[in-house]
Amino acid sequence: MTDQKKTELLGMSQTExxxxxxxxxxxxxxxxxxxxxxxxxxxxxxxxxSDIPRDLRFKLDDIAQISIPRFLKQRVSQDGTRKFLLEMNDKKRVETVIIPQTHEKNTQYTVCISSQVGCPIGCAFCATGAGGFQRNLLAYEIAGQVLSSRRELAKRLKRNEIDLITNVVYMGMGEPLLNYDEMIKSVYMLNEHNGINIGQRHITISTAGEVSGIKRLLQEDLQLTLAISLHACDNDLRNELVPINKKYPLEMLLDAAREYSKKSNRRVTFEYVLLDEVNTRKKDAEAMIKLLKPILANVNLIPYNEVSGLDFKRPSNHRINQFYQWLTAGGLNVTLREERGTDIEAACGQLAAKKDRQT
Ligand code: SF4
Structure with a gap:
C-alpha cells in the first residue's frame, strides 16, 4: 500500500x-x-x-515508501519482445516494451518507456493518441519503469539484473518533451553512475516535433540521441498526420534538428511510419531527400502496424522496398526497422493500455 503522507524515496539522489x-x-x-x-x-x-537493522526497517516503513511501478501482467511476442503493463500509485497504467537484442550469444535489452499516461499530440494513426491524454508522469514514475522492467525480467530469465538493460528509449506512451522537467530529471536518474547507470548515448528521446523542448534539450550538457517522428515531408500532410506540425512546421523543426546535430555532433534519427497511399509515393521520397540531405540524419522506416478502429493500412512489401530504395539512391542513410512485438500490439503506435484503460 502507498500513502500520500509517507516520504517518497524513489527519485531521491544519494545526497537527498x-x-x-x-x-x-x-x-x-x-x-x-x-x-x-x-x-x-x-x-x-x-x-x-537485509543490511538495515530490523527496527530501522519498521521505522522506515512507517514514514517512507519506494513506489517502483507495480507490474500487473505481461504479454510475450514470438520474437521475445515483452510488453509489461505497469501501475502507478494512483492506479494509472502505462505500457513498457522490452526488446531483446542478441550480439554474439549475449542478449541484452532495450526498454521503451512511457513519459505520460495517454498522449495529447493525437497523431492520426496512433492508438495512444486515440485514447486521449490523462496526465504527465513524474520523474520517478518514468525511471521507475526501467527498475520495474529490470526486476521482472531478471526474475523471469533468472539472470543478474545489473547489466540486463543497456538502452532506454523514450518512445512509449506520450510526448516526453511536453513533460520536460520530469523527463529530464528521469534522464539524470537513469544516467547516475552509482545507480541505474544507463550511458547517455544509450538514451534516446523521441519527439513528435516539440521544438521548444528540443531547444531546451540543446542547453543541457548531455549526449542523448534525439529521434524525431517525421512521418510526412510537406506541411499540409504533416498537419493532418502529426497535428503539432501546425504549431511547429517543418522549417522550424528541421532548423532545431540541424542545430541539435551540430551541437552534439551526432546524427538525428528521423522516424517515418509507412502508410499505404498516404506518405509512400515517389514524390514523398523526393521531398524527404530534399529535406534531410543537408542534415546529419538517420532515417528509420517503420512499416505501419495496423490498429483496429483506425483507417490506415500498411503498404505492400514491394512498396516498402521501393520506398527504401528511392531514399538510399537519393543518398540518405536509411534503416528499415525490424518489426518487433507486432503480435502483442507492442510495436510503435500500438500502445494503449487499452484492455485496462483507466477512466
Ligand atoms: S505517435 Fe507518439 S506523439 Fe503521436 S499520438 Fe502516438 S504517442 Fe503521441
Missing part, C-alpha cells in the same frame, strides 16, 4: 537520501545502503533490505 536519513536521526551511511537497494537492486520493500 542523506538529508532524509539525517532528518530522522540516523547515520549518513544508511543513505548509501538505501541507494543501493533502490537503484541497483530495485527493492521496494524495506523488509527485504
Amino acid at each position: 537520501l542523506e538529508d532524509f536519513v539525517v532528518s530522522i536521526s540516523e547515520p549518513k551511511f544508511r543513505a548509501r545502503q538505501l541507494y543501493k537497494w533502490i537503484y541497483q537492486k530495485q527493492t521496494a520493500s524495506f523488509y527485504d533490505m
